[in-house]
Amino acid sequence: xxxxxxxxxxxxxxxxxxxxxxxxxxxxxxxxxxxxxxxxxxxxxxxxxxxxxxxxxxxxxxxxxxxxxxxxxxxxxxxxxxxxxxxxxxxxxxxxxxxxxxxxxxxxxxxxxxxxxxxxxxxxxxxxxxxxxxxxxxxxxxxxxxxxxxxxxxxxxxxxxxxxxxxxxxxxxxxxxxxxxxxxxxxxxxxxxxxxxxxxxxxxxxxxxxxxxxxxxxxxxxxxxxxxxxxxxxxxxxxxxxxxxxxxxxxxxxxxxxxxxxxxxxxxxxxxxxxxxxxxxxxxxxxxxxxxxxxxxxxxxxxxxxxxxxxxxxxxxxxxxxxxxxxxxxxxxxxxxxxxxxxxxxxxxxxxxxxxxxxxxxxxxxxxxxxxxxxxxxxxxxxxxxxxxxxxxxxxxxxxxxxxxxxxxxxxxxxxxxxxxxxxxxx
Amino acid sequence: xxxxxxxxxxxxxxxxxxxxxxxxxxxxxxxxxxxxxxxxxxxxxxxxxxxxxxxxxxxxxxxxxxxxxxxxxxxxxxxxxxxxxxxxxxxxxxxxxxxxxxxxxxxxxxxxxxxxxxxxxxxxxxxxxxxxxxxxxxxxxxxxxxxxxxxxxxxxxxxxxxxxxxxxxxxxxxxxxxxxxxxxxxxxxxxxxxxxxxxxxxxxxxxxxxxxxxxxxxxxxxxxxxxxxxxxxxxxxxxxxxxxxxxxxxxxxxxxxxxxxxxxxxxxxxxxxxxxxxxxxxxxxxxxxxxxxxx
Numbered sequence: 208x209x210x211x212x213x214x215x216x217x218x219x220x221x222x223x224x225x226x227x228x229x230x231x232x233x234x235x236x237x238x239x240x241x242x243x244x245x246x247x248x249x250x251x252x253x254x255x256x257x258x259x260x261x262x263x264x265x266x267x268x269x270x271x272x273x274x275x276x277x278x279x280x281x282x283x284x285x286x287x288x289x290x291x292x293x294x295x296x297x298x299x300x301x302x303x304x305x306x307x308x309x310x311x312x313x314x315x316x317x318x319x320x321x322x323x324x325x326x327x328x329x330x331x332x333x334x335x336x337x338x339x340x341x342x343x344x345x346x347x348x349x350x351x352x353x354x355x356x357x358x359x360x361x362x363x364x365x366x367x368x369x370x371x372x373x374x375x376x377x378x379x380x381x382x383x384x385x386x387x388x389x390x391x392x393x394x395x396x397x398x399x400x401x402x403x404x405x406x407x408x409x410x411x412x413x414x415x416x417x418x419x420x421x422x423x424x425x426x427x428x429x430x431x432x433x434x435x436x437x438x439x440x441x442x443x444x445x446x447x448x449x450x451x452x453x454x455x456x457x458x459x460x461x462x463x464x465x466x467x468x469x470x471x472x473x474x475x476x477x478x479x480x481x482x483x484x485x486x487x488x489x490x491x492x493x494x495x496x497x498x499x500x501x502x503x504x505x506x507x508x509x510x511x512x513x514x515x516x517x518x519x520x521x522x523x524x525x526x527x528x529x530x531x532x533x534x535x536x537x538x539x540x541x542x543x544x545x546x547x548x549x550x551x552x553x554x555x556x557x558x559x560x561x562x563x564x565x566x567x568x569x570x571x572x573x574x575x576x577x578x579x580x581x582x583x584x585x586x587x588x589x590x591x592x593x594x595x596x597x598x599x600x601x602x603x604x605x606x607x608x609x610x611x612x613x614x615x616x617x618x619x620x621x622x623x624x625x626x627x628x629x630x631x632x633x634x
Numbered sequence: 635x636x637x638x639x640x641x642x643x644x645x646x647x648x649x650x651x652x653x654x655x656x657x658x659x660x661x662x663x664x665x666x667x668x669x670x671x672x673x674x675x676x677x678x679x680x681x682x683x684x685x686x687x688x689x690x691x692x693x694x695x696x697x698x699x700x701x702x703x704x705x706x707x708x709x710x711x712x713x714x715x716x717x718x719x720x721x722x723x724x725x726x727x728x729x730x731x732x733x734x735x736x737x738x739x740x741x742x743x744x745x746x747x748x749x750x751x752x753x754x755x756x757x758x759x760x761x762x763x764x765x766x767x768x769x770x771x772x773x774x775x776x777x778x779x780x781x782x783x784x785x786x787x788x789x790x791x792x793x794x795x796x797x798x799x800x801x802x803x804x805x806x807x808x809x810x811x812x813x814x815x816x817x818x819x820x821x822x823x824x825x826x827x828x829x830x831x832x833x834x835x836x837x838x839x840x841x842x843x844x845x846x847x848x849x850x851x852x853x854x855x856x857x858x859x860x861x862x863x864x865x866x867x868x869x870x871x872x873x874x875x876x877x878x879x880x881x882x883x884x885x886x887x888x889x890x891x892x893x894x895x896x897x898x899x900x901x902x903x904x905x906x907x908x909x910x911x912x913x914x915x916x917x918x919x920x921x922x923x924x925x926x927x928x929x
Contacts, residue, residue: 283893283894286678286893286896287893289678289679290678290679290898309677309678309679309680309896310679312679312680313679313680315679389766396874396876451766452764452765452766452785452788453763453764453765453766453768453785453787453788454788455787455788455873455876455877456760456763456764456787456788456872456873456876465766470766470767596677596894596895596896597895597896597897600890600894600895604875604876604879607876607877607878608876608877608878611788611790611876611877611878612790612877613790613877613878613880614878
């Protein structure tokens with residue numbers, strides 16, 4: 208009898224312990240998120256955390272489980288998730304045909320209500336690049352444009368003025384080298400910045416970005432003179448010592464750190480690094496002296512500095528198979544209501560929505576606004592992101608080989624053209 | 635006599651089923667799927683298009699990067715077996731000749747790289763090799779040997795050797811541990827008997843110790859070859875194959891093709907060949923070390 212009473216009491220205790228747990232877990236929602244913003248305490252990552260905190264305040268039953276990686280690992284992770292049907296509920300991704308289209312084609316991302324987002328002050332053209340067959344699949348986060356960040360103090364110490372031409376840039380190399388610092392750095396390990404720069408230099412010779420699409424569509428060829436000239440110039444820049452000596456093993460974090468720790472005078476990167484002066488992990492002397500300028504023109508070239516490599520790359524997408532699809536959409540709408548305000552207020556990012564500039568904006572923010580408003584024409588998506596994933600990989604690999612001196616400019620453009628031909632023929 | 639519950643066919647079936655299921659789902663099914671995908675041009679998602687032997691034809695006859703990665707993996711295996719293992723054996727033999735108490739700090743130091751995370755080890759060496767701020771070039775310059783400085787991981791002449799060095803450095807502790815443990819099991823009386831018969835120094839090792847340790851040597855060699863063939867993490871984290879595929883290794887190439895190029899069919903074909911090569915090399919190593927000639 209005593210044994211039965213004991214068992215009865217134990218069962219009662221177990222039930223009493225389980226009931227609140229079950230009740231609590233019934234309406235508790237864990238939203239899986241993913242992005243390419245590993246730093247959650249500064250710049251853009253911190254803004255996302257603020258938005259999430261505001262959202263959870265309004266939805267106390269929701270918690271976020273976010274995973275963040277740098278660009279390349281995140282893209283690889285998404286491919287793995289897509290293959291195994293484990294995409295996050297909401298994630299930050301890219302509008303490029305190499306990345307978004309395969310997900311859309313496989314019905315992995317949900318269509319979004321175009322009319323709702325049209326009313327949210329997006330810059331013309333930004334929503335359109337996220338549309339496939341007239342349907343919206345991604346909401347653009349930011350305007351991306353290609354610039355050179357620089358450290359004013361290091362420029363002054365080396366006696367270098369802001370380069371107006373590529374020749375000025377090349378002339379600055381020995382001055383920085385004499386000071387024992389790398390003139391310029393970028394993410395050479397992943398190589399996409401080199402691919403974007405190759406597009407940019409090609410335009411500086413030809414005076415038009417349209418030959419890039421022409422070469423992809425096979426109306427033009429990557430072996431045409433402007434591409435060979437652009438490739439030669441990029442190789443000469445590397446050979447002359449413009450970049451840090453370990454460029455090809457410097458990934459995004461390493462190169463950014465080299466610039467932030469004042470061991471490199473310039474940082475070749477996109478406008479998404481607008482928040483770099485707010486990064487507390489860098490010394491104050493860096494944060495007080497960082498600014499940005501346009502990719503210079505080339506003496507005798509047809510392109511001008513106002514011909515701007517610019518596109519709308521980053522976006523947010525909604526998992527079509529998410530358990531919390533409605534809530535995910537609600538989150539995305541909330542995100543884009545708060546993002547242009549908080550993102551600009553924290554000077555963390557250059558949003559794809561209209562913002563109110565202020566005299567208190569950081570020097571980098573002012574410089575970026577100036578660069579974009581001086582743009583004469585814009586490029587649209589960089590060539591490596593306009594074709595197939597295989598073309599993108601080839602582009603990045605080949606440009607690395609060009610910079611390493613393994614390929615001549617002629618061999619590089621020939622191999623790139625072969626890859627474009629394969630992509631165009633569906634191989 | 636009543637049969638034990640464990641000898642009844644029903645019980646055996648019930649007990650064996652979970653293990654068989656695990657083997658089927660975790661090993662047999664993925665391998666079968668991989669072989670199936672190797673005959674397709676699947677991109678990871680979307681339609682799966684069967685293309686027969688096209689992937690294998692392309693790999694074997696039109697893919698120089700495959701041969702380069704295989705060559706690099708074999709080069710690494712040769713260096714592992716030809717340099718790392720003999721040095722590890724030599725150091726282990728020296729350590730067995732000194733009292734255990736004194737050899738312990740050395741063993742710990744040699745084994746530390748093996749217990750460190752591969753990411754840490756690789757990033758450590760990438761930083762040491764960095765021509766911008768790396769310790770190696772700075773030390774060489776400090777010693778007046780500036781002429782020897784290089785962009786170790788990005789120069790086509792030094793990159794593959796630098797990667798191989800990292801791999802060898804990281805794996806040295808394991809080889810040492812195996813050999814040290816093996817050497818400690820050699821019976822003292824066996825050595826003493828041989829010494830009475832006149833064996834000493836090299837001949838003692840050549841005629842007594844090494845033949846006695848043949849199973850250990852064989853195991854270390856096989857593990858070494860397999861780990862060389864599957865070398866991926868250090869390559870991925872240091873050079874990812876650059877410059878110009880000079881540091882590309884087989885396992886990393888499989889990953890790049892499958893996940894960067896989204897050519898899953900091709901990647902699977904590469905991994906099928908990879909398994910065949912690994913099994914063949916393991917068999918050859920086992921055969922050749924079965925009757926190792928006396929030194």
